[in-house]
Amino acid sequence: MAEKHIGRQTVFLKNPPSIKATASFVGPKEGKGPLKNDFDFIIPDELWGEDSWEKAESKLVREVFAKVIQKAKLTNDQIDYVLAGDLLNQCIAASYGLRETEVPFFGLYGACSTMAESMSIGSLLVDGGFAENIVCMTSSHFCSAERQFRFPLELGSQRTPTAQWTVTGSGSVVLSANGAGPYIKHITTGKINDLGIKDANNMGAAMAPAAADTIFAHFKDTGLQPDYYDLIVTGDLGKVGKQICQEMLKDNGLNIESRFNDCGVMIFDGETQDTHAGGSGCACSATVLAGHIYKQLIQGNLKRVLFVATGALMSPISSQQKESIPGIAHAVAIHRTLN
Amino acid sequence: MAEKHIGRQTVFLKNPPSIKATASFVGPKEGKGPLKNDFDFIIPDELWGEDSWEKAESKLVREVFAKVIQKAKLTNDQIDYVLAGDLLNQCIAASYGLRETEVPFFGLYGACSTMAESMSIGSLLVDGGFAENIVCMTSSHFCSAERQFRFPLELGSQRTPTAQWTVTGSGSVVLSANGAGPYIKHITTGKINDLGIKDANNMGAAMAPAAADTIFAHFKDTGLQPDYYDLIVTGDLGKVGKQICQEMLKDNGLNIESRFNDCGVMIFDGETQDTHAGGSGCACSATVLAGHIYKQLIQGNLKRVLFVATGALMSPISSQQKESIPGIAHAVAIHRTLN
Missing domain, CATH: 3.40.47.40 (Stage V sporulation protein AD)
Structure with a gap:
C-alpha cells in the first residue's frame, strides 16, 4: 500500500486543499428548480447566443472558468492546472471551452463522476506540492446529451419512468494550497x-x-x-x-x-x-x-x-x-x- | 508557482518513478513494420475473435493490462491506480477493457496525447507518495477509429496525402516507487x-x-x-x-x-x-x-x-x-x- 493511503482506495490528505471559490451556471429549467438561488447565473435559453448546443456548452465552460478564477481573485497564470472533461464525444465542451486559457490542461473522462474525479486528482496534486491553485470543472447540456446519447429532441420521443433529465450547466471549484476552507x-x-x-x-x-x-x-x-x-x-x-x-x-x-x-x-x-x-x-x-x-x-x-x-x-x-x-x-x- | 514546479509547465520529480515494466500489443499491419520485433504480441487480425472492432480494442486493453502487471511481477491488488483512456466515444475501450480489474480507475481523455498524460499524472502520484505502482495505458484501433472519425471502411474512400493511419494496438507502462529505472x-x-x-x-x-x-x-x-x-x-x-x-x-x-x-x-x-x-x-x-x-x-x-x-x-x-x-x-x- 502506498505511503499516504489508508486502506485500498482512500488517501488522507495531510495538507488538505482548500476550496477557495466555486462557480456554477445552469440552464433555464434548473434555474426554476428548488436550488435556483444558489447558482451564480442562469442562462436565458439553451443556445445562449451560440449556433449549436455543443457551442453553448463550450461557452458555459469558458464563462464558468472565467467566473471561478475571478471569484478566487486569481488570474489565468496563477492556475497551475485545469482538470476538466464532459460527456460529449471526445470531450469537446472542455477542450473548446478552455482552449484560450493558456493553462496546462489535463483532460478527464469520468462520465458524470467527472467533478469528483477532477477534485480527487486536483487534491492529490495540491497536497503533493505540485500545484498552488487548480481549477476543477465539468459541464453537461440537456440538448447536446439527448442528441448524442438517446434521440434527437426533434423526434419528441416519450421518456421512460426511470429516465433522468441531463442538467444543463457547468460547475467549477478552485482548489488551493492556501485558503480558509472548506x-x-x-x-x-x-x-x-x-x-x-x-x-x-x-x-x-x-x-x-x-x-x-x-x-x-x-x-x-x-x-x-x-x-x-x-x-x-x-x-x-x-x-x-x-x-x-x-x-x-x-x-x-x-x-x-x-x-x-x-x-x-x-x-x-x-x-x-x-x-x-x-x-x-x-x-x-x-x-x-x-x-x-x-x-x-x-x-x-x-x-x-x-x-x-x-x-x-x-x-x-x-x-x-x-x-x-x-x-x-x-x-x-x-x-x-x-x- | 507551486513548490515543486520549475517554470510554468514543468515539474522536477524528486522521487522519480521507475518504469518497472511495459507491454505492447499491435495489429497485423504494425506487426509488419520496422519495429515489429519490439512488440510483445501481434494480434492475428483486426477482430481478434471478437464480434466488433470496438470489442477487439477493449480486448487489447484487457490483455495488455494483464501482460504488463505479469511482466512487473505484480498482482491487481498491488496496483494503486490505473490511468487510461482512448479515442472512442466515451472512452469505452478503457472502461470495458478494465472493468474486471478491481483497481481504482481514473479515466483520461487526451486524444493521442493520452499515453504522456497518463504517465504525467501517474508520475506525480508516485512522486507525491500516493501510489506504489500505477498502470498507465491507452489504445486505438484503425477500424474503430475510421468508422468513428472519418468514413466507414466499407465505403472504400480515398485517403488524402496528409492522412495518417491509426495504429491498432495498446501500450502500457507500470510506474513504480521502487525500481531500477528507467x-x-x-x-x-x-x-x-x-x-x-x-x-x-x-x-x-x-x-x-x-x-x-x-x-x-x-x-x-x-x-x-x-x-x-x-x-x-x-x-x-x-x-x-x-x-x-x-x-x-x-x-x-x-x-x-x-x-x-x-x-x-x-x-x-x-x-x-x-x-x-x-x-x-x-x-x-x-x-x-x-x-x-x-x-x-x-x-x-x-x-x-x-x-x-x-x-x-x-x-x-x-x-x-x-x-x-x-x-x-x-x-x-x-x-x-x-x-
Missing part, C-alpha cells in the same frame, strides 16, 4: 462496477452499485461511521438509483439513510418539473456542489460532506453492441474547518 | 493550442503547434539544451506535422533536428506500407514507447529520451460545426539511470 480531507477512488444493467434509460440503477461500492470502501478505509457526515450526497443516481444504493449498503450493514441525498433528486422539483427519476449529467453534481452545497458549508449549515459523484461509462455504440453499463463513483470528503 | 525525471504539461487548422485529414499540422509549444516550454523551464537528450520523440505528428514542428521551433531559436523523430514516422515503412503521412492514434506513441524505445533504454542505446505525445482535441461534431482543431502535447523526460 477543506478536502479524504478522497476515495472508485473501481469500475458492472452488475449487468443494460437499459440506457435506467442509468441510476447502472450507477448505484458503483456508488455503494465507493461509499462502503470510504467507511471501511477510514473507520468512520455514516453519522460523522452531515450529508452523504451522490451525484446523479436519481430517485431509482438512490433507493437501490441505500438498500445495497443496508444489506452490507451500513445504514446511511438519515444522511443520504442525491444531487439529481435535489436539483429539480419531482412533483412539478416532469423530470421523471431526477437530474443527471456531469453538471448535476458539479452545479449542486459548487452552488448549493458550497453555500451551506460556508454558512455553517453543513460541517462535513461526503460528495460522491457517479458515472455511467457506456456509449451509444456499446449499447448498440448489447453491452451492459459499467459504473464508477469517486468520493471526496469536504470539511468546513480543519478541526 | 526513471521519469521531468514532466512538462501542455496547454491547448489552436492555430486554426480545420482539415481533419491533416492532424499532423493541427497538432504540430502544440508539440512545438510543449517542447519549447520544456527547454525554457529546465534550462536544458536539445542535445541533452539522445532522442526527442513526438507521438503522431507524421511526416507533415514533424516538419512543421521542427520549423516552428527553429523559428524560435531551438534546433532539435539532430535528435528529433516521431513515433508515427517510425512505426510504419513509409515506402512500402501505404500509410501516407505515417501512423497516428493513442496506440502509436504508446506502443512505440512501450516497445521500441523502452527496449533501447534498457539496452543502453538510448540514455535520455524526451517523449512528447500529441493529441488533436476535436470530434466529428466539432468538424461538422466548422470548428478548427485544438491540439495538445505533454512531455515526459525518461532517463536510463539516475545520474
